[in-house]
Amino acid sequence: MSLRLKLFLTYSLVVIVTLFIAALGSAVLVRQYADRLAMERLDDAARPISVQVAALIRGNVTLAELVENMQAQADASGMHILWSDADGNLLRQLVPQGEPALQFPEGSLPHGVPQGTTGAIVDDAGADYFYSAYPLARAPAGIARAQTLILAVPRPEAAAALAGVFRPFAWAGVIALAASIVLAYWLSRSVYKPLGEVSAAADKIARGEYSYRINSKDTGDVGKLAQSFDRMAAEVEASQLKLRHFVADVSHELKSPLTAVQGFSQALLDGTAADRETRDKAARIINDEAKRLRRQVDELLDLSRLQSGQFKMELIRLDLYDVMRHSTDLFGPPAADKSVRIELDAEPGLWVKGDADRLEQVFNNLLDNAVKNSPPFTGIKIAARAEGRNVIASVLDQGPGIHPDALPRVFDRFYQVSGVRTGVGLGLAITREIVLTHGGGIEARSAPGSGAEFVVSLPSM
Incomplete structure (x- = not known):
């Protein structure tokens, strides 16, 4: 048996025996301490959520939006989020993922209490819960009688409370100190130092130094954390x-x-x-x-x-051919004024689910762009075909084309292609968002001097 293993076993035995003896004589004190600590943590975690709820209500969000936001908070924090009326009756609740809904006797929930009131409640199953309650200045939409917001967590089990008994007893730490010096030194170098670097980096990012990176070479868990932090910092800088x-x-x-x-x-x-x-x-x-x-x-x-996602669309079953034909008819006269012909190569029966006006806006933007960039006595081809589970539509002009370096950015807001091709402002950015909202995709294809082609893919019906 190695010295390191013997030291570990001796340290473990001393700590276990010491904590066991101390716990037997201090169970009540430890339970009170654990309850107080749990209540303080609950209060610290509940206050920001109550502020967020108040802000959402002031912002006149819908019940669905409020529930979506608060459900995410419940899942992340493990808290039960409840609303009660003026008589202490439960009106609505959101529970953390995987946990059952709670039931309480009528009139048992806190009501008419000051801001941040904390205490304990018991559900119908006899389980204890700690709560932090906040009166509502205004009831949220869809819960008209709500007057109090309650955030509750299960009371720590007695066994869990006893697990922390060593904290009130400094002498238990003194006994374990000699055996833990080497371990503490190693931990300070292998764990705490990298975590300190992550903490320092977070402070720098918070001060606006978005280019700062940790560049950790550690391959362990802390190193992976540092690498994730660097990726996050890069995304923040790009944003x-x-x-x-x-x-x-x-x-x-x-x-x-x-x-x-x-x-x-x-x-x-x-x-x-x-x-x-x-x-x-x-x-x-x-x-x-x-x-x-x-x-x-x-x-x-x-x-x-x-x-x-706030743009309202009326999605119906429609023939994309009719939309493209209408756009072609609309841009025929201005194209003819430039001695440019528009050819429609499509057949009826291209069924998709979409908003007719918005899809027409897509092809209007593409045709407008093509007409502007087409020299006289050239043509524009607008075509569509069914391909598998999609309808593929395209608009091809014979203009100056787009340089390969510019293709990835043609759908960016306000991006203008340098050279002889006319910039399109927001038109292509809006076109892309409309297509994406319909569950489709769009891409630009071109080579300088050979025209530009915009290809739209939409799910077929």
């Missing part, structure tokens, strides 16, 4: 960069029409536009730029609603 670019893009796109409106309105005010013709021209430009500004704002709002 912040996208946010800054988005703000800059919006500012740039809105600046031009605002500058025109300001300039020509100033001309009207200071009398620079003296004759009627000049005033009419200034008024037309102001009107045109205001429409342009309104269109950009509407597109931004549509894109935001689509990405957040």
Whole structure:
């Protein structure tokens, strides 16, 4: 038997015997301590949830949204989330995943209590629960009589409480100290130091140093934690960069029409536009730029609603051929004005489930982009076919094409392809979100000088 094993066995025996003797004489004290500690932890965890509930109610969320948010909290924290009426009766509850619903005697739940009141309750099965209660300033939607929010956790078992008996007894730690010095030293190097690095890195990220990385070479669990933290930091940095670019893009796109409106309105005010013709021209430009500004704002709002899932769509069974034919008829005249022909290559019977107006918006955006970028005396082909469980539609032009480096970004907000091809602003970004909302996909294919093709895939019916 090795010395290390002997030391481990001796340490274990001393600790077990010491804690066992101490626990026999201190069971009541330990239970009180465990209860108090559990109550404090409950209060610390419940307070942020109560604040979140109040914020959601003030935000007039629906019952489904409130339940979705609170169910996630219940699953993550292991807390039962209850609502009671003015008489202490249970109105609704959310339970952690895998746990049964609770039942309580009528009028037994806390009600009419001050903010953050804590205590214990017993359910119909005789199980003890600790709770933290918060009066509601306003009842949530769908639970009209709710007056109190209650967050409850099971009371710690007596056996679990006794497991922590060593904490009130410093002498038990002194007895174990000699045998644990080496172990503590090793742990401090192999565990605590890497965790300290993760903690320090989190502080740096919180202060805005998004480029900071731990770069841990440890292959153990703590090393994996550090690697996960680095991946999270990279995603946060990328999100912040996208946010800054988005703000800059919006500012740039809105600046031009605002500058025109300001300039020509100033001309009207200071009398620079003296004759009627000049005033009419200034008024037309102001009107045109205001429409342009309104269109950009509407597109931004549509894109935001689509990405957040708040855009309402009426999904019905429809023939995609009819949608494509209508778009083709709509863009026929402006294409003819540029001496560009549009050819529709599709047959009826391309059934999909979708919103007709939104799908027409998809093909309108693609055709508008194709017409703008097609030279005179060229053609645009809009085609569709059934392929397996999908309907594949495409719009192909004979314009200048798109450089391969630009293809991955053509669907980004405000992205403009450099060179001779006209930028598309928000149109393609909205197009992609509409297609994704329909459960489909979209991609751009091109090579410089050979035209551009946009391919849409939608689930067929």
